[in-house]
Amino acid sequence: MTEQSLWDRHRVTDLIREILRTAPLDQNYETGRAFMTTYQIAIEFAKRHPQVAAALAHTTGGEGQGPYALTTYIARWMPDRINRGATDIELRFFRQSV
Numbered sequence: 001m002t003e004q005s006l007w008d009r010h011r012v013t014d015l016i017r018e019i020l021r022t023a024p025l026d027q028n029y030e031t032g033r034a035f036m037t038t039y040q041i042a043i044e045f046a047k048r049h050p051q052v053a054a055a056l057a058h059t060t061g062g063e064g065q066g067p068y069a070l071t072t073y074i075a076r077w078m079p080d081r082i083n084r085g086a087t088d089i090e091l092r093f094f095r096q097s098v
Contacts, residue, residue: 010052013081013089016074019044020089035092038078042071 007013019041023034036044039061046053046060053060053070061071082089 006056007077007081010049010055012052012056012074012077013086015045015049015052016041016078016089017086019048033090038075039071042069042074045074046070 020034020036023036023040026033026035028035042053042061057068057070057073059065059069061069065071078086078089079091082091
């Protein structure tokens, strides 16, 4: 029997969905959709679900927090969960035009 991942055990995708439901609408790009950065999601996640956040990562994140921060954990695993079917969550990447 396959052991459930921490992400699945704590229903992280569903918890992120809850956060995004209350996120502000994107004003900069006029998509009309809720928009948050990974860092903003991690901060709100730690605030709303401190026990789950502590089970997933040692720190919330930020400069110098290393690869084991909640921001890194979410950024690493969210694309995987979107590819597995969480298609109601969208990732946006921006790059500067040259």
